[in-house]
Amino acid sequence: xxxxxxxxxxxxxxxxxxxxxxxxxxxxxxxxxxxxxxxxxxxxxxxxxxxxxxxxxxxxxxxxxxxxxxxxxxxxxxxxxxxxxxxxxxxxxxxxxxxxxxxxxxxxxxxxxxxxxxxxxxxxxxxxxxxxxxxxxxxxxxxxxxxxxxxxxxxxxxxxxxxxxxxxxxxxxxxxxxxxxxxxxxxxxxxxxxxxxxxxxxxxxxxxxxxxxxxxxxxxxxxxxxxxxxxxxxxxxxxxxxxxxxxxxxxxxxxxxxxxxxxxxxxxxxxxxxxxxxxxxxxxxxxxxxxxxxxxxxxxxxxxxxxxxxxxxxxxxxxxxxxxxxxxxxxxxxxxxxxxxxxxxxxxxxxxxxxxxxxxxxxxxxxxxxxxxxxxxxxxxxxxxxxxxxxxxxxxxxxxxxxxxxxxxxxxxxxxxxxxxxxxxxxxxxxxxxxxxxxxxxxxxxxxxxxxxxxxxxxxxxxxxxxxxxxxxxxxxxxxxxxxxxxxxxxxxxxxxxx
Numbered sequence: 001x002x003x004x005x006x007x008x009x010x011x012x013x014x015x016x017x018x019x020x021x022x023x024x025x026x027x028x029x030x031x032x033x034x035x036x037x038x039x040x041x042x043x044x045x046x047x048x049x050x051x052x053x054x055x056x057x058x059x060x061x062x063x064x065x066x067x068x069x070x071x072x073x074x075x076x077x078x079x080x081x082x083x084x085x086x087x088x089x090x091x092x093x094x095x096x097x098x099x100x101x102x103x104x105x106x107x108x109x110x111x112x113x114x115x116x117x118x119x120x121x122x123x124x125x126x127x128x129x130x131x132x133x134x135x136x137x138x139x140x141x142x143x144x145x146x147x148x149x150x151x152x153x154x155x156x157x158x159x160x161x162x163x164x165x166x167x168x169x170x171x172x173x174x175x176x177x178x179x180x181x182x183x184x185x186x187x188x189x190x191x192x193x194x195x196x197x198x199x200x201x202x203x204x205x206x207x208x209x210x211x212x213x214x215x216x217x218x219x220x221x222x223x224x225x226x227x228x229x230x231x232x233x234x235x236x237x238x239x240x241x242x243x244x245x246x247x248x249x250x251x252x253x254x255x256x257x258x259x260x261x262x263x264x265x266x267x268x269x270x271x272x273x274x275x276x277x278x279x280x281x282x283x284x285x286x287x288x289x290x291x292x293x294x295x296x297x298x299x300x301x302x303x304x305x306x307x308x309x310x311x312x313x314x315x316x317x318x319x320x321x322x323x324x325x326x327x328x329x330x331x332x333x334x335x336x337x338x339x340x341x342x343x344x345x346x347x348x349x350x351x352x353x354x355x356x357x358x359x360x361x362x363x364x365x366x367x368x369x370x371x372x373x374x375x376x377x378x379x380x381x382x383x384x385x386x387x388x389x390x391x392x393x394x395x396x397x398x399x400x401x402x403x404x405x406x407x408x409x410x411x412x413x414x415x416x417x418x419x420x421x422x423x424x425x426x427x428x429x430x431x432x433x434x435x436x437x438x439x440x441x442x443x444x445x446x447x448x449x450x451x452x453x454x455x456x457x458x459x460x461x462x463x464x465x466x467x468x469x470x471x472x473x474x475x476x477x478x479x480x481x482x483x484x485x486x487x488x489x490x491x492x493x494x495x496x497x498x499x
Contacts, residue, residue: 005232005233005234005235006036006232006233006234006235007218007234007235007236008034008035008036008201008234008235008236009033009034009035009236009237009238010023010026010033010034010035010036010236010237010238010239010240011035011036011037011038011219011221011234011236011238011239011240012035012036012037012038012239012240012242013037013038013208013221013239013240013241013242013243013247013250014038014039014047014241014242014243014244014246014247015037015039015041015043015044015045015046015188015192015202015204016044016045016047016048016049016188016242016243016244017045017048017049017184017187017188017191017433017434017437018240018242018427018434018437018440018441019037019240019242020044020045020049020187020188020191020192020195021094021191021437021438021441022240022242022441022444022445023035023037023191023195023200024098024103024191024194024195025094025438025441025442025445025463026445027195027198027200028459028463029445029452029456029459029460030452030456031198034201035195035200035201036200036201036202036203036234036236037192037195037200037201037202037203038203038206038207038208038221038223038234039202039203039204039205039206040205040206040207040208040226040329041204041205041329042204042205043189043204044188044189044192044202044204045184045185045186045187045188045189045192046185046329047244047245047327047328047329047394047395048244048245048394048395048396048433048434049184049185049188049244049434050184050185050394051183051184051185051186051306051308052185052271052308052391052393053185053328053393053394054184054393054394054433054434055302055304055315055318056181056182056183056184056304056306056308056315057116057179057180057181057182057286057302057304057435058088058091058092058111058179058180058181058182058435059084059088059432059433059435059436060084060085060088060089060116060178060179060180060435061078061080061081061082061084061085061088062085062116062142062145062176062178062179063116063117063118063174063176063179063286063287063288063302064081064118064288064300065118065120065129065132065288065289065290065291065300066291066300067080067081067084068080068081068132068135068136070128070131074131075131075135076128076131076132076134076135076136078132078135078136078139081136081142082139082141082472084432084435084436085141085142086141086439086466086470086471086472087432087435087436087438087439087440088432088435088436089466089471089478089481089485090436090438090439090442090464090466090467091435091436091437091438091439092481092485092489093438093463093464093465093466093481093484093485094438094463094464095107095111095187095485095488095489096484096485096488096489097462097463097464098191098194099488099489100488103194104190104191104194107488107489107490108490109183109186109190109310110182110183110184110186110187110190111180111181111182111183111187111489111490111491112180112181112307112491113177113178113179113180113490113491114179114180114181114284114285114286114305115157115175115176115177115179115284115285115286116175116176116178116179116285116286116288117157117158117173117174117175117176117285117286117287117288118132118173118174118287118288118289119158119161119171119172119173119287119288119289119379120171120172120173120289120290121167121169121170121171122169122170123170125172125290126149126170126171126172129147129172129173129174130147130149130172132174133145133147133174139472140471140472140475140478140479141471141472141478142176143478144176144177144178145174145175145176146174146175146176147172147173147174148172148173148175149170149171149172151171154171154172154173157173157175157285158173158283158285158287159282159283160279160282160283160303160380161283161287161303161379161380163282163381163382164381164382165381166381173287175285178482178491179285179286180491181286181304181305181306181307182434182435183307183308184434203223205225205226205227206223206224206225206226207223207224207226208221208222208223208243208250209222209223209224209231210222210253211239211241211250211253211254211424212253212254212255213254213255214235217421217423218235218236218237218423219235219236219237219238219239219254219423219424220233220234220235221233221234221235221236221239237423238422238423238424238448239254239423239424239425240424240425240426240427240444241254241424241425241426241427242426242427243327244326244327244394244395244397245264245266245325245326245327245330245334245395245396245397246326246327246330247397247426247427247428248262248263248264248326248338248397248426248428249326249334249337249338250426251417251426251428252338252340254419254424254426256419256424257420258417258418258419258420259417259426260340260342260343261342261343261346261401261402262343262346262399262400262401262417262428263338263339263343263346263347263350263399263400263401263408264326264335264338264397264398264399264400264428265335265350265354265397265398265400265410266322266323266324266325266326266334266335266395266396266397266398267320267321267322267361267395267396267397267398267430268320268321268322268323268325268392268393268394268395268396269317269318269319269320269321269392269393269394269395269396270317270318270319270321270372270390270391270392270393271315271316271317271318271319271390271391271393272315272316272317272319272372272373272376272388272389272390272391273313273314273315273316273388273389273390273391274313274314274315274316274387274388274389275313275314275389276387279314279387280305280312280313280314281312283303283305283314284305285303285305286302286303286304286305287302287303287304287379288300288301288302289301289302289379292360301316301317301375301378301379302316302317303315303316303379303380304316315391316376316379316380316388317393318393319364319367319372319375320360320361320364321361321364321365322358322361322362322364322365323395324336325395326338326395326397327395328392328394328395330395343400345407345408346400346401346402346407346408347400347408348408349406349407349408350400350408350409350410351408352408353406353408353409353410354410357410369385369390370385372390373385373388376388396430397428397429397430398410398411398412398429398430399411399413399415399428399429411429412429412430413429413430413432414427414428414429414430414432414433414436414440415427415428415429416428416440416443416444416447418444418447418448422447422448422449422450423448425444425447425448427440427444438464442460442464442467465477465480465481466481
């Protein structure tokens with residue numbers, strides 16, 4: 001064991017998109033702060049941020065039906081969709097600033113323009129989609145959205161899905177061209193390359209085994225070198241736990257009151273991937289359907305064009321599953337190890353409430369490849385088994401906590417948990433996650449650095465012109481942001497790169 005002890009200003013745990021975003025923001029706001037990153041794997045962006053471990057959707061609520069809910073009076077509540085869209089515009093502004101400042105280059109390596117569509121079948125679902133379209137199309141954030149229930153128009157939009165379809169069941173879709181495909185793995189690696197050039201100390205293959213409060217209010221981390229087994233002590237004034245599914249156990253070790261009565265429920269995922277160029281060439285969109293009854297929101301079926309390693313491929317899924325691991329590289333004891341005296345009743349309550357979900361996950365785990373192909377054929381009637389392989393996606397740990405809705409409520413979203421004094425914070429949860437990373441990290445900065453915020457605001461507004469402003473109340477700003485980010489990121493029609 002080494003007795004070496006190192007002090008720094010900021011420690012980031014986990015080399016994923018969240019730590020990359022927070023580190024980049026802080027380096028722009030306070031360049032002289034010393035930042036150290038610990039990542040237990042060999043490179044950045046290998047868990048949840050990796051391009052094969054997530055859907056690669058720039059979540060702007062353009063096509064995701066679970067962000068728009070039908071109320072009891074039959075009207076459609078689009079408030080969550082508005083919030084997510086505004087947060088994604090913040091991300092695009094920050095990425096544009098980085099490109100224009102030459103802090104990262106070649107945006108086409110991580111973001112591509114791609115139409116987003118919602119697709120439904122059945123009379124009731126068509127009625128719902130039309131009402132959703134009417135509620136959204138008048139909103140300036142969703143300008144350009146089209147609706148059609150005409151089979152000929154649908155054939156034009158989604159030929160691979162419509163070819164060979166024999167059912168007379170009504171179908172409808174909405175389409176909006178301003179969607180994106182985002183390679184969050186590539187973006188994460190770009191940001192860490194940038195941070196390295198700014199003298200951020202990035203230590204790969206270093207696992208944080210423990211966190212405890214020091215007598216002076218700072219945080220002391222016990223860090224183990226994965227290869228050599230040597231242990232070092234590192235202290236910092238501020239710690240961010242951005243370890244994906246691994247964040248909850250570290251938050252619990254910190255002992256802060258805000259981390260108590262919180263549990264986690266891991267959900268794994270699989271995608272079907274097609275690399276047959278003849279099939280891939282027939283589809284150019286992200287097409288989201290409706291989740292089945294009992295399925296978790298992140299299991300909404302979707303057929304996606306993806307751009308990975310400068311190649312176009314096609315993914316369908318996700319198929320949900322269950323593993324007690326909190327990370328793909330985690331332990332089979334992660335779930336049981338996360339149960340503590342302060343959250344055991346919260347966890348038990350969640351288990352009692354979510355029997356249908358548990359049953360659904362077990363059914364998904366038991367599916368054969370051919371059964372998965374049958375689900376795929378609901379999207380692509382002519383799909384052939386030999387054209388499709390199965391890839392294992394990332395683990396997602398859904399937050400379980402006590403809320404106004406009751407004890408042991410399963411949360412499907414992204415949450416920041418921080419100490420009252422702002423000295424430590426953790427990122428928990430899943431989708432929309434990476435797409436809203438900039439907004440989430442700005443909220444973290446607001447909570448954890450309130451004394452510095454006023455001095456930092458001019459620089460934040462330089463990076464994100466809409467900071468502190470509701471885009472919905474300033475429609476002229478929406479058009480301005482669409483134009484400027486489209487130009488900087490190569491998303492404008494006249495600037496789309498050839499594939």
